[in-house]
Amino acid sequence: MDDARRDELERRTRHQPEAVEARLFERWERECGFSGEPESDRERFVIPLPPPNVTGELHMGHALNGTIQDTLMRLRRMQGYDTLWICGTDHASIAVHAVIEKQLRAEGTNRFELGREAFIRRVWEWRRATGATIIQQFKRLGCTLDYDHERFTMDEGYVRAVLEMFVRLYGKGLIYRDNRIVNWCPGCGSTVSDLEVRHEHAADALYEVRYRIAGTEDFLTVATVRPETILADTAVAVHPDDDRYTHLVGKTAIVPIVGREVPIIADEYVKTDFGTGALKITPGHDPNDFEIGRRHGLEELSVIGFDGRMNDAAGEFAGLPVAEARQRVIDRLFDEQLLVGEQPYEHEVGHCDRSGDRIEPLISLQWFMEMQSLAAAANAEVRAGRARFIPKNQENIYFHWMDNIRPWCVSRQLWWGHQIPVWYCPDGHQTVATETPEACAECGSAELERDPDVLDTWFSSSLWPFATLGWPEPTERLAVYYPSNVLVTARDIINLWVARMLMMGLEFMGERPFSDIYITSIIQAADGRRMSKSLGTGVNPLDLIDRYGADGTRYGLLKMSSTQDVRFAEGMIDEGGKLANKLWNASRFVLLKAEADASPSPEAATVEDRWILSRLAGTTDEVLRLLEGYEFAAAVKALYAFIWNDFCDWYVEASKSRLYGDDAAGRRSVSSTLLWVLERTLALAHPAMPFVTEEIWGFLPGDRAMLLVSPMPQPELGHRDRDLDEQARADQEVVSEARYLAGRGTTPQVIAAPGFLFRDLLERIPGVVIVDDVDAAASSVVAAEDRASLEAKLAEAIAERDRATAKLANEGFTSRAPAQLVEAEREKAERYAAEASELERRLNGS
């Protein structure tokens, strides 16, 4: 190391993330790159980034996700894989509409005044101006995404892939147009899928309403929470086995207010023990009723329009908002003495996940995708273990939904998105094509009009793992990087996204899109509530990076990631920041104090050397195994314990006497080991804490590539010595106790068994008396002048000995416990017996 570098190290007594992170990231990008080498023949490791919304800002979920993925990418890169982390953003129809339409409102206009083309132009302008800020924010975290191939679900090639997918599924009959009941969000002015409906608690009332039986003076009483839909009733249903009503089945009921005559039908769906046991059927405004209606061939009437108001079919109620119409209908029923009951009723009502509006089930002509066959294939893949959820129990969410899958409404009445590639001629024929057709495929008419709707955003997301690689073109990247290895995501989009990717990957590529699906924790606010901007409970990860550094933030997030719901704990981030600083300073010590000509090498000259090499081997083995097994919290914890406790607290301290000593050979040897352990530790810690480790790496002796692309060390298990690890723990306790006694003003006396570790540290304790005893089974410590404590120790040793002896006398234990456990207990009894007699001897002697 030259003097300038030396001075720099001397000067920088603290690790300052803000001063190094941007510079290091820039070097990684420029000197190494993250784009993969499709032409190489190395084994691949691929992760598709869940594309964040273009409108998005990095939040805690992204940060956790990004950290986990980047940790895996770095690990595999160092292990020699050709790595690719697919990068890009999602066009997010509804979210973008929200942003732009808000701007338009502020300007006193709206999208309809602006017109479709101008609106879309405006979205693109906005997109070009703001860019995908979130992608830049991933860089702050240190994420080694393939930025050079950033994709957008609305870019040209991607659009082609989406249309291709639509056309092929249509060709197989899996996509069709139909009049069905859909979830209509009046706020968005569009349909939404079942998965975008959030069920919220609502306090409504359950009304009991009398329907006259035609030709009689009798009534049939039904229960309903939506009296305004009475206007669209087309039947009344009872259970076929319900004795109270069987005689009425086949007769006709008269719908109140409108006076329509409707059949009384029998259907298994009706519950006999709910309400009155009689159910009014409104196929036009209730999904269940819709199904019943289709089973019985009932008429489908609509009285609520797309604007959330009563339509013309509602007669005198036309034009009223639904809530108001409900009250007016109730008043009418009351006046006509048909309302015979009203009680408070609490239930769950569907609301739009995006806008929060109450979902209005409506019948509408929409595009649907048939899911059952696709789901069956995907299910088989997961059941066979070719795609596995981690943790495994998360697959329940998936199976529950997949096993009950229903057709997916994919058309949205929005403008921003992939416009449905279907053209209609005046005769109503459909021409489906990826390119604008010249004429109707059926009648040849040239008067074609394209379907105005766009596709559900999740439709295009389902192609992410292969459309980003060039599909449907047979590109090299597609051939080499599909399928990917791991998907890292949160469980709230298992069905929205993961399941659909599995289905589409199998359908179009014939192979699952990823083998591992790692479902991350969800980080809640510190008070246990959901983290959200609107609640004000969000924590900005960029803030954390500013205050603790990216390494600290990454460490903290990984440490928090152990259970499925975890409260945000800033202390863990702080811990990570401190660990980075500790590592920096320990490295300064090693680099500044090591002999100038020493180079990294595992010299096992002393028992301490053998011990730290054993711990290094054990930790390397453990950390790699944990990372590969997705146990990030445990991995990071093992790193902390090794760096802070084993290396800094004990080994570095124990190395000082040799390092500062007169023996040149000793100085050299311990320098080599220190450098060796440091070098290995930096590599091991790099995936979790890339910046500080890379920074230190640059100061290590010798010409070397950046740590980012350096090989990950193998655990050198030849160095591993568990007995020594065990002894070190015991000896550390002896040193601690001696320190305690010295602190109390007494003179600690240590009986040192052969091979005692940390002798240097012991010798530094003021007043300590060390008695070497080659016969001692284990080292021990007492205060020489403190007879009372010696007696206490004796009593403790006797108690321990007796406890172990009693356990051995317990027949249940000796007969049932595993042999090595019994053996351990026997050793314990002997050890304490020896210690007791030893202490007795010394008590009597003194």
Add this chain to the structure above:
RNA sequence: GGGCGCAUAGCUCAGCUGGGAGAGCGUCCGCUUCACGCGCGGAAGGUCACAGGUUCGAGCCCUGUUGCGCCCACCA
């Protein structure tokens, strides 16, 4: 209504297939020790939610109870 998960030190959490309760922060005591005061050394602090059960032995396994979080869900 169904599913997943959580209750362990003041706080946030570890605790592997059952075999003498741990970490970080906080608190208290002592340190201008030549890598680090974002530090060093030491200490105090726990009926492992509650009640049963299995076992020689339970924080861990089983049953139930209570409190909490999240996901899914077409009983009007």
